[in-house]
Amino acid sequence: QKEVEQNSGPLSVPEGAIASLNCTYSDRGSQSFFWYRQYSGKSPELIMFIYSNGDKEDGRFTAQLNKASQYVSLLIRDSQPSDSATYLCAAPGFQKLVFGTGTRLLVSP
Amino acid sequence: DGGITQSPKYLFRKEGQNVTLSCEQNLNHDAMYWYRQDPGQGLRLIYYSQIVNDFQKGDIAEGYSVSREKKESFPLTVTSAQKNPTAFYLCASSLRGQGIFPYGYTFGSGTRLTVV
Numbered sequence: 001q002k003e004v005e006q007n008s009g010p011l012s013v014p015e016g017a018i019a020s021l022n023c024t025y026s027d028r029g030s031q032s033f034f035w036y037r038q039y040s041g042k043s044p045e046l047i048m049f050i051y052s053n054g055d056k057e058d059g060r061f062t063a064q065l066n067k068a069s070q071y072v073s074l075l076i077r078d079s080q081p082s083d084s085a086t087y088l089c090a091a092p093g094f095q096k097l098v099f100g101t102g103t104r105l106l107v108s109p
Numbered sequence: 110d111g112g113i114t115q116s117p118k119y120l121f122r123k124e125g126q127n128v129t130l131s132c133e134q135n136l137n138h139d140a141m142y143w144y145r146q147d148p149g150q151g152l153r154l155i156y157y158s159q160i161v162n163d164f165q166k167g168d169i170a171e172g173y174s175v176s177r178e179k180k181e182s183f184p185l186t187v188t189s190a191q192k193n194p195t196a197f198y199l200c201a202s203s204l205r206g207q208g209i210f211p212y213g214y215t216f217g218s219g220t221r222l223t224v225v
Contacts, residue, residue: 034213034214036213041197042218042219043199043216043217043218043219044152044199044214044216045216046213046214046215049213088151088152090213090214095140095157095159095165096140096142096154096157096167097203097213097214099151099152100151101150101151102151
């Protein structure tokens with residue numbers, strides 16, 4: 001049974017800081033990962049995916065994958081109050097994505 | 110525009126009543142999924158379907174039923190056997206069953222079910 005683990009938080013950062021969200025996974029064979037953002041009361045939306053070791057950047061977001069240590073992280077630079085949400089990490093399992101429980105991020109003005 | 114539509118947005122159920130949540134997609138996606146989310150909790154998989162006329166139980170299927178008669182539609186029925194149905198229900202779809210990179214899931218906007 002594949003597992004994806006996240007710290008539930010909340011992770012509190014001041015506006016303008018870098019927020020670092022982490023996710024560990026149990027399956028060494030996992031090749032790709034997804035990061036979803038979920039605002040309170042809303043559905044998750046895909047913000048990033050990564051499939052190889054190293055970094056992938058998209059605007060203020062950077063996803064990092066370290067297969068040797070089995071963790072994937074999401075960095076949010078210049079954090080804004082509008083980034084306050086729950087961030088879900090997911091990895092492909094058998095016929096479905098396996099989601100972590102999510103990390104709640106709070107960005108204070 | 111392609112997307113996935115859930116209806117209704119809010120639903121109230123009386124004790125002992127069955128209710129059906131609608132999920133329709135026009136993305137030509139093969140796979141569809143139903144999740145339940147309780148306040149402050151993660152996503153829990155109820156049922157999923159890879160192809161028409163076939164579906165599999167997820168982690169919490171008891172008290173729920175589904176059908177997949179059309180590729181575009183995957184309705185979820187919350188039966189009276191589900192003793193604690195108050196939750197946020199999310200439907201999702203993906204182009205391929207394993208959410209293979211880079212597609213992931215597309216989620217609907219959700220249905221909030223409350224027992225009254």
